[in-house]
Amino acid sequence: MGKENRCFKRFRRRIALNLSFDGTRLDAEAVDYSITGIGAVLDDDPDIPRDLNLNLSMSGFDIGYGRLAWKKKTASGMRVGIELIGPVRGSLEFYRLSDLLIGLQRTGKTGTLEVRSGAINKKIYIKNGDMVYATSSEDSNWLGDVMLHEGGITQEQYDRTAEIMKETGKKQGAVMVELGYLKPRDLFIALKRQVEKVIVDLFSLETGSFHFHEGPLPKEDVVVLNLSAANLIYSGIKSLRNEEYICGLFHAFDTVFRLSPDPLDLFQDIKLDDDDKDILALIDGKRMIKDILSLSSLSETDTLKTLFMLSSANIVQDISEIVSDEFTESPDLETEVEEDTISAMGEQTVEVPHEFIEKVEDLHGRLDKLGHYDIFGLDENASSVDIKRAYYSLAKEFHPDRHFHLNGDIKDKLSAIFTSLTNAYSTLNSPQKRSEYNETRKDGGTPVHSSGEEAAVEKFEAAIVEFKRGEYEEASRLFAQASYMDNSSAKYYYYYGFSLMKLKKFREAEKEIRNALRIDPVNPAYLAEAGHIYLKLGFPLRAKSNFEKALKTEPVNKRALEGMENLSRNIT
Structure with a gap:
């Protein structure tokens, strides 16, 4: 969580x-x-x-x-x-589709997002956080209808494909290829255009509900495409036509926006046009929406759509909601970051040079040997502004969302690099943490970057303190963060599950103990605790199986013996 x-x-x-x-x-x-x-x-x-x-x-x-x-x-x-x-579920009246798509992308979950509005039923298939396919109940979203609307086929060709589909049950794309209306290599492009339209049209829905069904994707009928969440949000909001709805997107025109201080928000894969860049340049942390409307060369409706798009993609944020301001020390740095952001949004990456792949492989291979200063290419005397500047520059280069089309292995390495950059910055941006880190270096310590391991240890140690004090809620929060920062440690998941048990959240606890057993499947402590959770959930056979496995490894395991005794008491 x-x-x-x-x-x-x-x-x-x-x-x-x-x-x-x-x-x-x-x-x-x-x-x-x-x-x-x-x-x-x-x-x-x-x-x-x-x-x-x-x-x-x-x-x-x-x-x-x-x-x-x-x-x-x-x-x-x-x-x-x-x-x-x-499951993740709710109403489009309360949640914005853009926030939902970005949130699911960043959780890295796999499953199907189902959106319903009246007779409309659409499904977006998500793999490891990335949208890969979509289907729709609307005729206007079918492949043939999209191609007919865009001039890709004639009405006669459309009617012929529909006739053959009805006779044979074949898919429309396959029929078009057989008839020579589409070349096989063009079918993939046509399918991508169709899927993008299915998703983009969702942004016109003003009411409806959504439900995310987490789990494996269906093996049939899903063509894996690579789709940019940020660009689809951009296209979806730009396609809005209801002026009354657009004017109601903001509760007040005295809202003040400024750039998000988080590079994860800033350097996404999104391509703005020149008008959008001009509006982004007007956002300075001082001007209200009404000021930007008066300065914009676009109509009020188009300006509001651009502002809503930038806000929906979290590129800009309401100034009242920004907790930490990274730009207070150096307004010049904010100007640099803004120019860099605007520039990055005109450079949508489609093909990644081989040199960049090699750079990712090289940096990832050296992460465990690099200290916090090393990863930024700085020394201990670097100013806080130099550290911020290096952080934003590298965060832009290695932002996982900008390279969503890469294969899973490279994406995982990019995520590890990005996590290391963030952890290093978190330490060096805090005077107290930086001082402690510098002392560690003087004492001969070798702090390393290993997918957040160092930060995870800190969170885990703090969680143990809270756990011993009986502050199980705070302990579970810290254990959760530790397991997120370093998902290779079984004990983080175990203690997270143990703290959830103390809070009587047995289903959530079972999930985390299961994560621990996935990493260390024969650990008797983990098996015994899983057994006690299954007892609480009313699954005595599963409980017995776990107790027996624990006792096979450690015949005197106290918790497993207690569990078997509880089972025998319940039976008798």
């Missing part, structure tokens, strides 16, 4: 929220929410069990289940945090 919390945008909006459990119904007000959780205010302090699933609805729309994560008394009422459980 720690990883997902950072991937999905949190919205600040007041909406009526209803909670129900065990026949009790409570009215509340959601004050902020995301795909993974809700912050709400209750008038009084009801007794809400932490281990019960709460049935939730916002403005009458069923959003599934959640569990109480925390509560705190404030002047405005009882503030509560609710962790949503189960």
